[in-house]
Amino acid sequence: MKAPTTDQALRRLLDEGRSRAQAVGPDHLRLWDALARGAEGGKRFRPALVVAAHDALDGTRRAAAVQVGAAVELLHTALVVHDDVIDGDEVRRGRPNVNGTFRARALAEGATSAGADTLGRTAGILAGDLALTAAVRAVATCGAPGAVTARLLDLLDEALHTTAAGELADVQLSLGLQDATPEESLAMAERKTSAYSFALPLQAGAVxxxxxxxxxxxxxxxxxxxxxxxxxxxxLLGVFGDPARTGKSSTSDLREAKQTPLLVHARSTPEWPLIQPLVGCDLGASQLAEVRSLLTRSGSRAFVEELAASHHAAAVLVVEGLGLPVEVLGPLASLHAALGDRGAAA
Structure with a gap:
């Protein structure tokens, strides 16, 4: 019998959750359905990494790898939903996210703006919690031997701790109480994404x-x-990207004054006095165009592009040093097309 795809496995996990939600009641079902919509779309490279690593190492637990891959994608959904709550964003991938959906519904039913905000945040937190629990359960029930499953859960736990530390550092630095060093900003970027999106799936497939x-x-x-x-x-895409193509805001990072490597580098350039007033506030189209121009002129965009390319090249060297095919990182190839896509900065 042919093993299911990771998309099919994810759909099964979401359908199982929907059955549980339906048994609780209609409001809870709406919460789960909003979460399930949040899991739609995306490049699905995280589950692809699990399967690619497993197959490259001649693994024989394909069905378990597919389920763990789906679990990692569900984990990603959970963290994205929580991240949107933290950032106050109501749109993801070009449509209302969980908190945006519930906030709009509350307003339509006559709630005050403050009440609708509270309901939206509450829905986002709860939906993210449900997705996180479902992801852990999917790993625990993947069908691998007990010792293997225990190792997978250890990896998952380590990744979550690292990601939480990165997210907390991100918000803490955005308070503006101190300027992040380039090293601190890069470490924050590493912790926020690398642990759960890349190290976890590659190592899970290997385990x-x-x-x-x-x-x-x-x-x-x-x-x-x-x-x-x-x-x-x-x-870069969080500033220079087209929201219609990226599905994410092009002003959120600037509004939240995120101390990303892009802005940390810009702070060291002569253009910073012109950039600084445009950080930490809502930007109109003309102001966004201005800050994009300044970040390009300052060399900060080129600096981050080169830094990203060098890190990608370093990862390829590590994989080759292990005697594994570079195709293990194949699902990430489309990422770096964005580096040369100057149309995204229009």
């Missing part, structure tokens, strides 16, 4: 394939480095 500790460490390092590259590209 399911029975890889040795040296290979696990190497894939963890490759994931850390390429994940930093991904976050750097994501930071």
């Amino acid at each position: 399911l394939a029975g890889a040795d500790e040296e290979t696990l460490r190497g894939l963890g390092e490759a994931g850390r480095v390429v994940g930093t590259s991904f976050q750097l590209v994501d930071d």
Whole structure:
């Protein structure tokens, strides 16, 4: 019998959750359905990394790898939903997210703006919690031997701790109480994304394939480095991207005064006195165009692009050093097309 795809496995997990939600009541079902919509779309490279690592190491637990891949994608959904609550965003991938959906519904039913905000945040927190629990359960029930499953849960726990530390640092630095050093900003980028989006899926696939500790460490390092590259590209798209294409706001990072490597570098340039007044406030179209121009003229955009490319190249070297095909990182190839896509900065 042919093993299911990761998309099919994710759909099964979402359908199982929907059945549980339906048994609770209609309001809870609406919450789960909003969460399920949030899981739609995306490049699905996280589950692809799990399966790619498993297959490259000649693993024989394909069905378990597919389920763990789906679990990692559900984990991503949980963290995205929570991230939107933290950032106060109501749109994701070009449509209302969980908190945006519930806020709009509350307003339509006559709630005050403050009450609608509270309901939206509450829905986002609860939906993210439900997705996180479902992801852990999916790993725990993937069908691998007990010792393998325990190792997978250890990896998941480590990734969550690292990601939480990165998210907290991100918000803490955005308070503006101190200027982040380039090293601190890069470490924050690494922790926020690398641990759960790259190191975790690569190492999970390797654990399911029975890889040795040296290979696990190497894939963890490759994931850390390429994940930093991904976050750097994501930071660029968070300012220069077209929301209709990226599905994310092009002003949120600037509004929240995120101390990304892009802005940390800009702070060291002569253009910073012109950029600084445009950070930490809502921007109109003309102001966004101005800050984009300044970040390009200052060399900050080029600096981050080069930094992202060098991290990606370093990850390739690590994978090659392990004797694994570069195709293990194949699902990430589309990322770096964005580096040369100057049309995104229009």
